[in-house]
Amino acid sequence: MLVQQPNLTNGACLSQWCYLFWAGILLCLAGCDQSNDSRRAENDLPLPSDASSQAQWFTAMASSRGLNFVHQAGDPSDYFMPRSLGSGTAILDVNQDGLMDVFCLQNAGPNSGVFHTLFIQQSDGSFQPADASYGLAVDGHAMGVAAGDLTNDGYPEILITGYLEARLFLNLQGNGFREITRESGVDNPEWGTSATMLDYNRDGWLDMVIANYVEYAPSVDCSGSDGRPEFCGPDGFPSAIPKLFRHTGKVVDGCPIFEDVTAAAGLAAHPGPGLGVACYDFSGDGWVDIFFADDAKPNRLFVNQQDGRFAEEALKRGIALDAMGQTKANMGVGVGDIDSDGLVDVFVTHLSTERHTLWQQGPAGVFSDRTAAQGLNQTAWRGTGFGAIMADFDNNGLNDLAFVNGDIRAKHGERGDDIVASSAFWAQYAQRNQLLSNDGSGKLIDISPKNEAFCGEPGVGRGLAVGDLNNDGALDLVLSQIEAPTKVLLGHSHAQANWVTFRAILPEAGGRDDLGAEIVIQTQSAKHKQWLNPGASYLCSNDPRIHFGLGNASADATVLITWSDGMQEHFGPLPINQFHTLSKGQGEPVMRD
């Protein structure tokens, strides 16, 4: 809004502000390995037996497994904008039993009595919803979720973002949660979307970053091009400022204490309509940076200055705009190494009238739009993409892409009956998801038409989280949809598709996952690199373990890990097709030049 500051009359002191504003060698100790043989046997999926099913990478998990959640967004007739952006999901191990649990958010509003649900995985692979006494059954217009151990006790805390709030829940060492928002110093009276955790100042404590969207005014009515009422877009509302909460290193009565350093860190100077966030080393200096995907505005990349401050450098580094210099509706973020060159690449989803964009890094710290070169504009269909995951779903050693679609503008009267969304209203926004396979020659091939389970049914897809729910070495997906059941898609085992999965933990920090660690593994035939951060995608938090597809590699793998503080260690050789825990200080230190 155009706001002018008037002259003030009561005192000379005040006249100065009368101008415009707004204007390894060691394997982890015995017992750390989670050989997955017993868990694999529990995978009740038959191996593909015919040509058509072999093409399918995923199968929907049976409802008998108990993970039955239906998202609710409340009454949409008021076109309250936060309803249209959906809610996310977290894959995390709340009780540290080695089995991933799933936390699903609701968006029906405060005092709706429609509560978020934590599904705790049981030893038989089924899921049990935690009851209200577990402390997470709260309601609200919840959107994003981040998970990470903020108390260095080995158990992940949960941060929930939403419309005009962020709520932090302390993990009572696997015995439930207690809300600590106020006492921890977390205060985000904004429209929070995606969030993640990181240790940006290398002090051994996880900090938190929240992408905030816009300064929405619910009384503003919007309409589509046909004049009918429609959810507003970000245009017309001031962009919001993200929030960075620094962990003070204090834990008082079990409660971590944070300080809002948004302004001091340099983030307040760059507002933006943030929807996606990802924290990786995007500049090549070894320090974690912050990337925001901004809706209809240039993306922002805050490069860590290693002194507590960040500098916004997205334009210069080539990741703010696409190859044509255009701004897109940037939403979900998929992060990984798509071309196996050891550098983080970034995939961002956009509207169906735009092209999704793949920014490849190279040389280190500089990005270029390689969407066309990778074949991303040759897809079977187009959609408005939200959650996005870059990972090796078929374990062939190459990262693939999965993303979920769901429109933001209703298609009146153009939809059929095969709609997942539970109400006719949301059916007007339903679209099909997409899955792209990396063929290893630099191209991503659209295999959506052959993947009915993930891509067949239209829905209003928003969140997409990845993890290995059944510990079988094949990645699974959890997909959240507006006013529809959450879908769990179990990845298939593939022939000649080996894998290895790691936890990277810090014993000095209570055994928490070392967000920001980088792992390079070497097999007899190839080198692979991955990074540990469960954030990214859209509104979601992923399995914090690092998964590698290894293709037909048969021998053991050696591991070089760069911990988040820059220290390096070698582990291995380690057997493949297993889970390993890399514990800092247990490997062979690498001396750096």
Add this chain to the structure above:
Amino acid sequence: MELPKPDLAEVDTLIVEQIQQAEIRVKQKPSSASAWAMLGVVYWVNEFRDIGSQCLNQAVLLDPDQGRWVYYKGLSHLPDQIPLALPSLKTAADLLDKQTFAPRLRLANVLAEDGQLEAAKPHYEAVLSHFPDNPMAILGLGRVAQAAGEDNQAVEYFEQCRDSIHTRKAAHVSLANLYLRQGKLEASEGAQKVADTIELDEEWMDPYLDMVKPYKLGKIAWMDSAGTLIRLGKLAEAQPLVNKIIQHYPDIPKAYIYQGKIHLANKQYPLAETALRKSLSLDKDSIEAMVQLGVSLLWQNKHADAIELFERAIELSPELAEAYYNLALAQSSLGDGNSAKIAFAHTIRLNPGIAEAYVGLATLFIQDNELANALKTVRKGLEASPEHPGLKRLLDGFEIQR
């Protein structure tokens, strides 16, 4: 081809009237390409794209050598039906090459935006063969070269077009990226600094597109245009359009907000107040109208009335930092420093980037002789905005005192 019969029941009457007039021409001269083209344009620009395309196709069938109709037919398929658009755009470019670069440049840009960079390249070159200094074509060739990894070539192109008003920002942004890639850190910083000073590149003129803009009618189209102009600060251009909207649609609350904003920018505060009060009478819950009206009242020293409006806005949108900020200004003007302190603190909580709020809060602390709090506030503000002159001045004051 029969005249199309879409359901126009909920369509803006201005658009319906225009369609009816175009239909009369077609009925009078059913074999007239221009009559069908007019009908097609009217449908297309007013969001009936499929029907527009059909009518424009009829025009092309009747007069295949008229490049304009072919061009419009191609444009009617954009932005998402690119395979359908490309043949028409190519034919139009061939037919109109010597008159204007627009269709060929449009074709090249559509190909490039679709990732068909190699296919785009000869079209950019063709534009330059007829119009050797065309900065948009040079920019396009730079992007093709950059995408192909031909960095040196790309730099040459971008350096050629970095001074054009149509390509300055885009060229400097690309140069900043390429210089960084080449390890020329200083040059990269320099290019980035120039880019930062440019709000937006000027849109290039497409004479054929300009011809059809007047046919885009109705409150949605006009309000969109007015909103864009106001956002870009083109208030002089926006004013007649806003007046036209109010004349045709006197019940659109947002139109009066636009009018109020224009008056505020022109320092016509009583006029702004009138317009914004009208907006609020049409939509009593409009937060934007409340805040803007409050600002217009502040400028007229009607502080108590302004406070009431800001408080109502905050009640409806509690995260609105600007409402808290303006509330603080009004409260401090009335001498209610304690309330103003609270409102400034809320402003900072909601938006720690507003340096003026730190200045205001610190100043109130100084007035109340709470110097420690004032110094703490100034330091906090400087963390957010290290170069803010007001904050620096206040800090200097503390140091002199010390």
